[in-house]
Amino acid sequence: MGATLDDVDESVGALRRTLLTISPIVLAALAALVWFVVGRTLRPVEEANRRQRQFVADASHELRSPLTRIRTELEIDLAHPDRAELAATHRTVLADAIALQALVEDLLHLARSDAGTTALRRDPVDLDDIVLTEVQRVRPSVTVAFDVAGLSGAQVLGDTDQLRRVVRNLLENAVRHARSTVTVEVREEPGEALLAVTDDGPGIPASERERVFERFTRLDDARSARAGGTGLGLAITREIVQRHDGAVAVDPAVGTGTRMVVRLPRAG
Numbered sequence: 534m535g536a537t538l539d540d541v542d543e544s545v546g547a548l549r550r551t552l553l554t555i556s557p558i559v560l561a562a563l564a565a566l567v568w569f570v571v572g573r574t575l576r577p578v579e580e581a582n583r584r585q586r587q588f589v590a591d592a593s594h595e596l597r598s599p600l601t602r603i604r605t606e607l608e609i610d611l612a613h614p615d616r617a618e619l620a621a622t623h624r625t626v627l628a629d630a631i632a633l634q635a636l637v638e639d640l641l642h643l644a645r646s647d648a649g650t651t652a653l654r655r656d657p658v659d660l661d662d663i664v665l666t667e668v669q670r671v672r673p674s675v676t677v678a679f680d681v682a683g684l685s686g687a688q689v690l691g692d693t694d695q696l697r698r699v700v701r702n703l704l705e706n707a708v709r710h711a712r713s714t715v716t717v718e719v720r721e722e723p724g725e726a727l728l729a730v731t732d733d734g735p736g737i738p739a740s741e742r743e744r745v746f747e748r749f750t751r752l753d754d755a756r757s758a759r760a761g762g763t764g765l766g767l768a769i770t771r772e773i774v775q776r777h778d779g780a781v782a783v784d785p786a787v788g789t790g791t792r793m794v795v796r797l798p799r800a801g
């Protein structure tokens with residue numbers, strides 16, 4: 534027996550009812566899916582935007598203090614030329630100008646690396662040579678002793694200037710915090726080159742060992758940018774090391790003082 538018209542009508546009616554019942558559910562599910570996918574896609578973009586805004590705000594804040602000091606010093610001297618101590622003013626203004634220059638150079642480095650516009654050279658670089666020249670460079674101006682007995686040959690492929698900057702940043706931090714001695718090791722290990730800079734200073738608390746690699750982190754807030762760094766040194770260090778396919782971290786196994794360890798793929 535074939536279906537009657539009534540049967541067909543009933544089937545169509547049932548179909549409509551079913552569709553009417555499930556379509557809101559399907560729509561809601563679709564909407565949820567779209568919301569989820571768009572949310573997931575945008576979240577990293579929003580996070581990047583937030584970090585960029587924070588970066589600009591922090592950078593402006595760091596630029597403002599030395600600029601304000603320079604302006605105040607000059608205004609006071611101009612207002613009271615009879616009482617102006619020019620040599621003292623020159624020294625203050627010069628110190629601030631030097632700090633500003635270092636800060637702007639660090640900011641430019643990070644801005645360029647954020648934009649991905651700098652190509653990395655890949656030349657054979659002897660890490661031990663870089664360490665020796667950098668140690669010779671800082672040695673005359675500090676009182677701490679350097680222990681370089683643990684230096685042996687290690688070659689990596691990379692950008693000499695950038696790797697020099699890594700060594701310099703780590704040495705400057707170690708020298709600033711050391712009580713009496715800074716120890717530098719360089720050696721080849723299976724597949725990688727190891728560079729370690731150790732000081733016998735106060736150390737970095739376990740809870741801060743990752744945070745020190747973030748931009749503008751200075752654990753000692755009392756120390757002004759003028760008295761030392763910009764809080765960008767370790768952020769730049771990590772950025773350079775990572776672009777060389779390596780890693781840098783605070784050695785968690787060291788009880789007193791700080792041991793910074795850089796691992797880079799070996800040349801060849």
Ligand SMILES: Nc1ncnc2c1ncn2[C@@H]1O[C@H](COP(=O)(O)OP(=O)(O)O)[C@@H](O)[C@H]1O
Pocket residue numbers: 702706707710732734735736737745750751752753761762763764765766767768791
């Ligand atoms: N060897 C170290 N010993 C103790 N604290 C350190 C050491 N190296 C870095 N730090 C801490 O990490 C912070 C961030 O270092 P860095 O990024 O080089 O910035 P900066 O040297 O400009 O302050 C420093 O301000 C300091 O508080």
Ligand SMILES: [Mg+2]
Pocket residue numbers: 702705706762763764766767
């Ligand atoms: Mg530093």
